Amino acid sequence: MILKGLNTAPIKQGDHLFLMTFKVNNPENKNCIFYMQLTTLVDLLIILRSRITKVGKNLAEQGNIYKEKIKADIEILTKNIPEISQSEVMQPNPMNLVTSLAPKFGDEKTSLILALQNEKIITLDIDDTQVEFCIIAIQKAIETINDNETMNIIGSLLDFLLLFSVDLTNLDYLNYKEISHELWKQNLFSEYLAVIYCFETERGKETLCGTIIKANTQPDTQEMQSIIHRVASLTPMLKSFQGKYTLCQTFCQKITPDSNQILTKEVCLAQLHAFCLKMQTRLN
Numbered sequence: 001m002i003l004k005g006l007n008t009a010p011i012k013q014g015d016h017l018f019l020m021t022f023k024v025n026n027p028e029n030k031n032c033i034f035y036m037q038l039t040t041l042v043d044l045l046i047i048l049r050s051r052i053t054k055v056g057k058n059l060a061e062q063g064n065i066y067k068e069k070i071k072a073d074i075e076i077l078t079k080n081i082p083e084i085s086q087s088e089v090m091q092p093n094p095m096n097l098v099t100s101l102a103p104k105f106g107d108e109k110t111s112l113i114l115a116l117q118n119e120k121i122i123t124l125d126i127d128d129t130q131v132e133f134c135i136i137a138i139q140k141a142i143e144t145i146n147d148n149e150t151m152n153i154i155g156s157l158l159d160f161l162l163l164f165s166v167d168l169t170n171l172d173y174l175n176y177k178e179i180s181h182e183l184w185k186q187n188l189f190s191e192y193l194a195v196i197y198c199f200e201t202e203r204g205k206e207t208l209c210g211t212i213i214k215a216n217t218q219p220d221t222q223e224m225q226s227i228i229h230r231v232a233s234l235t236p237m238l239k240s241f242q243g244k245y246t247l248c249q250t251f252c253q254k255i256t257p258d259s260n261q262i263l264t265k266e267v268c269l270a271q272l273h274a275f276c277l278k279m280q281t282r283l284n
Contacts, residue, residue: 001026001124005080006134008141009089011035017142017150019097021089024124025082033088034096034116038150042157043185044112045138047103049158050188051110051131058128066129073129103184156234160227161189164212164268165237168196168276174269177237183262189214192255192263194272195228196279197238199245205283207276208241212255212268219252228252251279 005025011018019035026032036044058066095118104111110131114122126134142151167175197209211231217223228250232238241247255271256263 001032001122003077003124003126003130004029005077005082006137007081007084008137009084010141010145010147011089011092012145012147015147017145017147019092020138020141021084021092023082023084023088025080029080031082032122033084033093034098034114034122035092036098036101038154040098040101041138042154043101045135045154046158046185046188047101047110047112048126048131048135051128052135055128055131070129070132073127074133077130077133102182156230159217159223160213160215160231161185162211162213162231162235163192164265164272165235166210166212166269166272167237168207168210168272171273171276174273176269178265186214186262188216190216191218192268193219193224194253194255194268194275195231196251196272196276197232197241197247198249198251198279198283199241200248201245205248206245207279207283208245209238210272210276211235211238212272219254224252225250251275 001024003024004027007021007023009021009023011021017038019037020041021033021035023031023033055070095116097117098114099117100115102113104113109125109127112122112124112126114124116122139151142154161181162179163181164179165177191214193213193215195211195213196207197211198205199208201208213227213231215224215227217227232242232247232250253275255268
């Protein structure tokens with residue numbers, strides 16, 4: 001299905017976003033409606049965000065020609081926005097819920113493969129020139145319900161993947177939680193990074209917790225520092241330690257120079273373990 005028009009509408013549960021409604025118009029003027037839960041919506045935004053860099057590169061290389069193409073495509077999308085009825089928001093059909101999403105990336109477009117609750121498969125083609133319109137449509141829909149909390153949560157999850165959170169209080173036996181991500185999502189992030197969180201305890205400074213993260217930034221950047229502190233505020237294991245002790249210092253290093261390699265759990269945990277020992281020596 002080629003994207004010709006798009007409309008979005010939020011569905012609340014209490015004060016917060018529960019589902020996002022998407023209504024798509026194709027070149028045959030046939031409409032299709034589906035709904036996304038928050039986790040799937042985050043995945044969609046990660047995919048769309050990954051294409052923004054390519055759009056910027058095309059703008060730099062092609063200048064006004066590409067800028068005019070974006071403008072023309074946005075005008076088409078705007079002229080063909082399908083109407084979402086009140087009943088489609090008040091009584092969403094659960095069979096149209098997106099249960100899984102996967103991208104197929106092309107040179108100038110992304111094909112989204114959507115599996116619905118009714119076992120129907122939808123393939124939606126989004127040109128790179130349409131990406132910004134789609135992102136804004138989602139953002140504006142959330143703004144209409146004044147759900148700043150959900151907006152902030154979504155915004156905090158788009159530039160990294162948390163792979164492992166690890167309790168470092170006993171280095172002889174690492175207690176860890178693994179967070180699984182689809183391969184396509186891991187491939188959107190180039191760098192494996194080990195992060196050590198140091199706390200002020202009654203025994204002095206101690207490295208109590210660590211994480212393995214994938215991101216598209218380097219250890220010694222402001223972007224990485226922002227990610228490190230967001231992980232600390234979002235991860236239950238880290239929040240538990242912060243309930244007892246004061247987080248006083250963080251350390252970060254790349255795990256491997258080969259950014260194209262998918263690292264195993266064993267390698268990630270071994271690297272974090274070694275990094276922790278190194279940082280403990282420095283603290284002592």
